[in-house]
Amino acid sequence: MTARIAKADFTPIPPLGALPRLLAIAGCALLVLPQLIVIITSIDPDPAAIFPPHAISFTWYMNAFTRPAFREALLMSVAVGATTALISTTIGTMAAVFVVRNRFPGRGILIASLQLPVLIPEVMLGLGFLLLFSRAQMRWSLLNIGLAHVVITLPYVVRVVMANLQTVGISLEEAARVLGAGPVTSFLRVTLPVIRSGVVSALIFSFIVSFDNFTVTTFLVTGRGTLPIEIYGYIRTESDPTIAAISTMLIVVSIIGILAIERIVGIEAVSRTGRAQG
Amino acid sequence: MDRTYPLAGRLLLISPALLVLGLLALALSSLLAASVNVPAGPWYAHYERFFGQDLYTAYLYRSFRIAGWTTVCAATIGYAIAYVMTRATASTRRLILMILVLQFFSVSVTRIYSIILLLGNNGAVNRGLIAAGVIDSPIRLIYNELGVVIGLVNAALPFAVFPIYSVLERIPVSYREAAHTLGALRGRIFWQIVFPLSMPGVGASVVIVFLYSLGAFATPLMLGGGFVDLIAVFSYEQAINFSNYGFAAAGAVASTVLGLVLVYAFTTVVERSAKAPAQPT
Numbered sequence: 001m002t003a004r005i006a007k008a009d010f011t012p013i014p015p016l017g018a019l020p021r022l023l024a025i026a027g028c029a030l031l032v033l034p035q036l037i038v039i040i041t042s043i044d045p046d047p048a049a050i051f052p053p054h055a056i057s058f059t060w061y062m063n064a065f066t067r068p069a070f071r072e073a074l075l076m077s078v079a080v081g082a083t084t085a086l087i088s089t090t091i092g093t094m095a096a097v098f099v100v101r102n103r104f105p106g107r108g109i110l111i112a113s114l115q116l117p118v119l120i121p122e123v124m125l126g127l128g129f130l131l132l133f134s135r136a137q138m139r140w141s142l143l144n145i146g147l148a149h150v151v152i153t154l155p156y157v158v159r160v161v162m163a164n165l166q167t168v169g170i171s172l173e174e175a176a177r178v179l180g181a182g183p184v185t186s187f188l189r190v191t192l193p194v195i196r197s198g199v200v201s202a203l204i205f206s207f208i209v210s211f212d213n214f215t216v217t218t219f220l221v222t223g224r225g226t227l228p229i230e231i232y233g234y235i236r237t238e239s240d241p242t243i244a245a246i247s248t249m250l251i252v253v254s255i256i257g258i259l260a261i262e263r264i265v266g267i268e269a270v271s272r273t274g275r276a277q278g
Numbered sequence: 279m280d281r282t283y284p285l286a287g288r289l290l291l292i293s294p295a296l297l298v299l300g301l302l303a304l305a306l307s308s309l310l311a312a313s314v315n316v317p318a319g320p321w322y323a324h325y326e327r328f329f330g331q332d333l334y335t336a337y338l339y340r341s342f343r344i345a346g347w348t349t350v351c352a353a354t355i356g357y358a359i360a361y362v363m364t365r366a367t368a369s370t371r372r373l374i375l376m377i378l379v380l381q382f383f384s385v386s387v388t389r390i391y392s393i394i395l396l397l398g399n400n401g402a403v404n405r406g407l408i409a410a411g412v413i414d415s416p417i418r419l420i421y422n423e424l425g426v427v428i429g430l431v432n433a434a435l436p437f438a439v440f441p442i443y444s445v446l447e448r449i450p451v452s453y454r455e456a457a458h459t460l461g462a463l464r465g466r467i468f469w470q471i472v473f474p475l476s477m478p479g480v481g482a483s484v485v486i487v488f489l490y491s492l493g494a495f496a497t498p499l500m501l502g503g504g505f506v507d508l509i510a511v512f513s514y515e516q517a518i519n520f521s522n523y524g525f526a527a528a529g530a531v532a533s534t535v536l537g538l539v540l541v542y543a544f545t546t547v548v549e550r551s552a553k554a555p556a557q558p559t
């Protein structure tokens with residue numbers, strides 16, 4: 001008995017078993033290996049993308065940059081993503097301030113409804129928007145895609161900003177009002193600055209969700225598409241590793257984005273705002 | 279009630295979001311309306327056709343089967359990752375978090391392409407196995423149901439991990455210490471103390487992964503090679519290739535409703551078992 005207690009003093013709980021370790025390593029490998037392979041393939045001059053590479057070249061990067069289709073698609077994706085992020089973050093921040101700062105009947109239902117777009121399968125959204133826009137005779141595909149992206153990015157903005165608002169409390173705004181600031185002034189000069197980190201990460205999040213979107217966009221696109229649409233089209237018809245070069249550049253941009261978010265709000269915050277696409 | 283802003287100002291805050299929700303409602307009602315809008319025949323004709331022919335119900339069975347396998351694999355591996363994260367050193371935990379978050383931030387189409395580079399017939403795994411003399415000809419890892427499940431697990435792992443991790447993180451280590459001091463072995467500590475307490479997290483992650491994989495589009499499209507078309511691919515092809523909008527809408531609505539019913543049944547069972555008194559042993 002004494003021996004057991006003495007042993008328990010040294011190892012409070014048993015060490016991690018082999019099975020969870022193996023499963024976790026396998027899971028992480030499933031996430032990391034494809035990314036590594038894509039980076040290696042992108043610098044291999046052989047168009048058959050044979051692994052491991054025998055030489056290093058930037059042929060595929062050059063190809064990615066010189067093809068006008070990719071340039072235009074990237075421009076379109078960035079334009080749609082930035083516009084969507086600005087509109088969605090503005091609307092979502094206002095809504096988050098409203099639901100966090102007010103108590104009213106139906107508040108729970110409103111909060112749940114604001115999360116609705118992420119719960120509905122994207123194919124339903126894509127087909128629904130396609131039917132709606134064609135019935136309304138809306139033929140400008142850029143506008144249609146932008147409107148749909150605002151709908152699908154709004155839940156992320158609301159969630160991020162709500163979480164941020166709940167941590168800061170209302171006393172600062174009340175103090176500003178007592179000291180004579182008008183509602184607009186107190187919102188712009190007190191509320192907004194205190195939730196700045198939430199608003200910035202909402203901007204980044206909504207940009208990424210829009211930039212990445214394939215399913216909804218594919219229903220609405222006519223003619224030239226966004227970058228994911230053009231990448232998919234290229235994979236279907238060509239087999240050279242130009243897409244590997246593009247993927248590598250996107251991975252680098254993602255890492256920069258993650259480091260930026262980590263500095264602004266901390267990486268744990270990202271895990272609480274999980275998203276799913278594809 | 280907040281008195282810092284006048285009522286009109288407050289309503290101004292929420293009205294743009296209500297407009298966005300209105301747009302969503304219009305899109306969904308267009309979808310529902312299309313699914314029951316039959317030129318000649320009863321309103322349920324599209325649904326009748328969908329459920330009446332094996333050709334179409336096959337999409338449904340395949341989708342549910344693949345979503346089921348994906349959920350089992352992603353929840354098991356996700357649980358292991360979450361468990362290791364709670365037990366690992368701070369730097370290992372941060373590394374795993376980085377890997378998971380990078381997955382969030384990756385573009386889905388390029389992520390799926392990278393799986394093709396890894397597991398395709400000419401991919402790194404097959405080339406490695408052939409070079410090592412393990413196999414003579416490439417084994418088919420993608421362009422079948424296995425490939426779609428691998429792709430979906432790859433996409434779904436981060437959101438399988440996070441709900442479980444947030445629950446595991448909050449289980450006091452003293453519970454395990456107490457069980458250990460009283461002589462319980464590792465397996466018993468896990469299955470009788472840690473696992474039951476983590477059930478809410480497992481339930482959440484199962485629901486998220488299942489609904490996600492049931493509606494997946496890009497992954498089966500690119501990793502199924504035309505052999506593993508799930509319900510979303512069915513809807514896309516019916517709508518875009520054949521202009522059968524009503525039929526496409528009916529398939530999407532039917533599968534989503536069935537999926538939600540299944541999820542509701544699952545959560546009810548999990549909640550009931552969580553409320554039931556612990557079995558004495």
